[in-house]
Amino acid sequence: MDIIRSEQEMVRRGKLDSIREYCNPYPERYEVTHSIKDARELEDGICDVRIAGRIVFLRKMGKLSFLRIRDIEASIQVSMQLDLVGEDAYKFMKSNFDVGDFIGVCGEMVTTQTGEKTLRTHEFTFLGKALRPLPEKFHGLSDQEMKYRNRYVDLIMNEDARERFLLRSKLIWEIRSFLNEHGYVEIETPILNNKASGALAKPFKTHHNALDIDLYLRIAPETYLKRAIVGGFTKVYEFARCFRNEGMDTTHLQDFTMLEGYGAYLNYRDNMKFLQEMIQTVVKKLFGKLELTIDGVVVDISGDWENISMRDLILKYVPIDIYEYDTKEKLLDKIKFEKIDIDSDTPLEDMGYGNLVDQLYKKVARVHIVRPIFLTEHPISLSPLARANDENPNLTDRFQLVINGAEIINAYSELVDPIEQERRLVEQAELKSRGDEEAMMMDRDYINAMEYGMPPISGWGIGIDRLVQILTDADNIKDCVLFPLMKPEE
DSSP, X not given: OOOOOOHHHHHHHHHHHHHXXXXXXXXXXXXXXXXXXXXXXXXXXXXXXXXXXXXXXXXOOSSEEEEEEEOSSXXXXXXXXXXXXXXXXXXXXXXXXXXXXXXXXXXXXXXXXXXXXXXXXXXXXXXXXXXXOOOOTTTOOOOHHHHHHTHHHHHHHOHHHHHHHHHHHHHHHHXXXXXXXXXXXXXXOOXXXXXXXXXXXXXXXXXXXXXXXXXXXXXXXHHHHHXXXXXXOSEEEEEEEEEOOOOOBTTBOXXXXXXXXXXXXXXXXXXXXXXHHHHHHHHHHHHSSSEEEETTEEEEOXXXXXXXXXXXXXXXXXXXXXXXXXXXXXXXXXXXXXXXOOOOSSOGGGXXXXXXXXXXXXXXXXXXXXXXXXEEOOBGGGOTTBOBOSSOTTBBSEEEEEETTEEEEEEEEBOOOHHXXXXXXXXXXXXXXXXXXXXXXXXXXXXXXXXXXXXXXEEEEEEHHHHHHHHHTOSSGGGGSSSOOOOOOO
């Protein structure tokens, strides 16, 4: 297929021949002494400063030209003067440099009369030709789909994108630091699984050619992290890429990053305190304060967060007491009587009771939550891997942290009784056989691991993409994933 190129692209390609006569347009390396960010902090008069970056602004003049070069963190002005770089080099720059090209420059730090920190160039090296022009600089990149498909251009053109993904990296670094300081050990668990386990979700299925077996992409790392506890680890965590073959919306993706952690000898209330401290510590380090701006509203996340049961939260918005409507049939009839329209990929009639309660909560209550709350007392059938409450065995020792209608953390006191776990997984397998695609499979290997003995455990999972969405007030979770999956343009 012939590729149609713009006139600008053809001109840029034409410059390659003249660049090759002068130098290699794609050299092997360039030795820098400072990042652009660090160079901006240097005092005037420091010489032999070597930096490199992409040209994002270029003003060519007679004997003095100005460029601006940038990397992901910062940009800086660069001056090129004919009598400093030499006539041949200056002529080469004027004839062949374009916005988008990469250069390395060496020179002296100065501040111009307008107060602009500038590198006065003594010599430069051409580092890479951009064959495509960048979008018009005054408008940047505004097309949302193009941002997702061409994130590299979004990062070049939009400061908010650069800041968001730098913050995401800093967030993960700060979380790691906090967990490591509190005795947690980072481990890795498999992405390809024989059983789709660890959460209630519809899995992705694949085939292993060498073994000639069907496998599932990881829904969650939970059961393998718990296997590590069986093996003797006390506190473990993993930043795990997870995959759930479900619907997409502004807060859900099929592949996402989940942080999960498990601690022996703890319960879910211990982790309420621990994770509140972790989130508040990390937010304070990132922003210098415990306030988030969400949809234009300043939300204070300091102090202790509200704790409310799922039953009470649902009752706050609809006259449905899940303790009264305690079977699937009774609850489904009540939902229909109240004319509550629940949109789900799985027909309501095929759901178990716990999933039906969860769908009701998401429809009528979750959308109203802004300030952080801990949602507790979930139905046991919604949490097949969680410990039953000692006083009410129909409920689990579990909490979710919800901020601005998004579930950020899901946490349990874990079920460590292998006999009870086996009974619940049998129930889940029966639900799956009757059409509930989100029900869990029987996992005999996990039961075997449990039978070697487990201590008391509490575990939690945090959706990193969704946490970034909350912290940066992004409208769409795709804004928080560097390269989100998109349909092919063809």
